[in-house]
Amino acid sequence: MSLLTARHLRWMIMSFTHETPTVLLTGFEPFGDDEHNPSATVADAAARALLGSGVQVVSAVLPCEFATSHEVLFDLIAHHEPEVVICLGLAAGRSQVGVEQVGINLQQARISDNAGCQPNGTPVVVGGPDGIFATLPARRIVSAAGELPVELSLSAGTFVCNHVFYALMHAVEIGAWGEHSPKSAGFVHVPWDTDVSTVYPGIPLAESVAGVCHVVEETLKHLSDPDAPEADTTQGAGLGTLH
Template sequence: MGKKVLLTGFDPFGGEKINPALEGVKQLDGKFIDDIEIVAQAVPTVFHESINVVINAIQIHKPDVVICVGQAGGRTQVTPERVAINIDDARIPDNQGNQPIDEPIYEEGPPAYWTTLPVKRIVHEMKKAGVPAAVSNTAGTFVCNHLFYGIMHYLEKNAPHVRGGFIHIPFIPEQTIEKNAPSLSLDVIVNGLKIAALVAANEKEDIREIGGATH
């Protein structure tokens, strides 16, 4: 019996017309890689609603792995996130105008949740395949971190056998025509997400290799 991976991607936000996270996961929706089925879910860039949409998708699809994907404009690599923190501190409003400042996501929740994805192994395999990648130690304090924390909170309480985590991706080239920012092609991003899904479904244990950051 093959495994199932749920990939989620946010809709465009912050004045962008496209979100490479959503475009990337859509390309993998319904695909089988080896015997692993990938299903994709579009997510609104909205506090709280984003968590509810993904919880609903988890309940419908019953995946073995959940990987939420979001855009981090300015990053040069595909970056699996190590940790989600229990804080909303929005620099800009979300797509419904919400802008929480220094608010906990869940009052009763712990300060943070670690990813349960083998992030260093994922980065190792991405690099081997020519995808620029690195472990990130901050998912920010906007809707990406909010969703990452909310899903880890839900899984720990309701489905601890399901692994979950978050991956940030850079802009794609068409988003950088009017701005000086790095980008990766959508093909490279999609290949990175495919590798992440495969590794997360097949490899429970992470590897120990240098991947820390000094800042």
């Protein structure tokens, strides 16, 4: 666990309902010339770390394809009915776990996805709003991060990460799953895993896992007590890397 003890997390879970809340964590398959994508590894490792605290966590890997990534995600949500959905993606070049605040209705790919698709200025959802905010308590998460490498980010890019992020938030906004829609959802970028390669700037896998566990813990804490006063966000709240 990162900041909260397992006992504290179990107490928060009890305040929801008599049922155990479900959290869905997703990462992506490798793309481009890379044979490894740390987002999938972090999602799996964080899920295993959180399972021991009484949280029902499901991890899955999404295809790095514009056409199918959101479809796979939506099927997972329909099947598992999670209270929290956090999609993870790789941000090579960053050195902190970035909690994304807004997805934009734009697909602009510098390289082709794994299906050979390379959109150039097309919307994620035709007729959708220009941007949609995550419902994760992003500033609360960052302000409570302490020594963990967690920051706010104002850009999820315009590749498949942002595609999934925007599609998810649009579906939540229109109530695509009715009463079973996630109560909190968003996107988190993780740095490159320096345990695998030092070609890109990054951090060790364990630090990304701790950061993602913290994101889950603070989200559950916020859902169990949404009226708690907002923590001070003037300290330690970076703005992430715009790209």
